[in-house]
Amino acid sequence: MENKITVQDILSLKGTRKITMLTAYDYPLGSLIDRAGIDMILVGDSVANVVLGLDSTTKVGMTEMLHHAKAVTRAVKHALVIGDMPYDSYQVNPQESLKNARRFITEANCEAVKLEWFDRCLEVTEKIIQAGIPVMGHIGLTPQTAEKEGGFKVRGKDAEAAQRLIEQAQALEKLGCFSIVLECVPDKISQIITQRLKIPTIGIGAGVHCDGQVLVTYDLLGLFERFTPKFVKKYINLSPLILKAIQDYKLEVTEEKFPAPEHSFLIKEEELKKLDI
Numbered sequence: 001m002e003n004k005i006t007v008q009d010i011l012s013l014k015g016t017r018k019i020t021m022l023t024a025y026d027y028p029l030g031s032l033i034d035r036a037g038i039d040m041i042l043v044g045d046s047v048a049n050v051v052l053g054l055d056s057t058t059k060v061g062m063t064e065m066l067h068h069a070k071a072v073t074r075a076v077k078h079a080l081v082i083g084d085m086p087y088d089s090y091q092v093n094p095q096e097s098l099k100n101a102r103r104f105i106t107e108a109n110c111e112a113v114k115l116e117w118f119d120r121c122l123e124v125t126e127k128i129i130q131a132g133i134p135v136m137g138h139i140g141l142t143p144q145t146a147e148k149e150g151g152f153k154v155r156g157k158d159a160e161a162a163q164r165l166i167e168q169a170q171a172l173e174k175l176g177c178f179s180i181v182l183e184c185v186p187d188k189i190s191q192i193i194t195q196r197l198k199i200p201t202i203g204i205g206a207g208v209h210c211d212g213q214v215l216v217t218y219d220l221l222g223l224f225e226r227f228t229p230k231f232v233k234k235y236i237n238l239s240p241l242i243l244k245a246i247q248d249y250k251l252e253v254t255e256e257k258f259p260a261p262e263h264s265f266l267i268k269e270e271e272l273k274k275l276d277i
């Protein structure tokens with residue numbers, strides 16, 4: 001497809017301008033994000049929290065992720081679309097990881113996959129990259145294992161933990177990842193990682209020094225009301241606007257103001273007269 005952003009384009013953006021990435025889970029938002037010129041669209045497993053009302057990203061599997069990914073890729077003409085590998089597709093079943101990564105490419109038409117750091121991350125990442133599938137890494141706060149690793153907190157706050165993050169980033173780069181998400185990492189540590197890597201870093205709660213930024217779109221649109229992480233900036237608060245529109249609709253239906261004549265279909269009087277009633 002003409003003008004489709006490639007992994008190579010993302011790599012060459014490092015040091016030239018900031019890279020933009022947002023999440024999408026369906027056709028309408030996928031299309032709007034694409035038309036706004038965002039570089040990468042992540043079909044994130046955050047769909048579990050922000051769309052499906054679940055309390056953990058580990059509760060979505062391949063069926064849900066492929067369903068959403070297909071809707072997004074149908075809409076997107078330019079952005080690079082990345083499928084977020086759900087927890088059980090590679091952490092519970094590392095032996096199934098390549099097969100599942102391939103499904104994002106062949107069935108859902110994604111161009112790359114993302115996976116979160118876990119104890120067998122390097123082995124799984126290597127297998128997927130060697131099969132020719134571009135991989136985006138994800139280190140720092142990794143929501144799929146956050147409970148097990150001490151909760152939803154900033155990572156890399158002491159020298160030992162920060163050192164580990166730097167080593168993880170370098171190991172992922174060495175394996176051939178084309179970029180790495182840094183989630184909830186002190187800005188100075190993101191800066192060090194960003195300076196040391198040749199591949200772009202994409203931050204979420206990781207400060208201004210990353211090569212790019214990602215947010216969960218429902219957060220920036222004010223469509224997720226359960227909680228707002230410190231790193232989120234709401235660019236608009238859509239929930240009250242949508243609520244008001246739905247309340248207006250309800251009122252107009254009950255007061256018989258909707259549908260108005262312009263929303264109704266007419267039949268000619270002479271045709272009505274022919275009815276046998």
Ligand code: KIV
Pocket residue numbers: 023042043044045046047084181204214215216
């Ligand atoms: O699932 C998701 O939305 C993510 C982003 C927060 C990076 O992994």
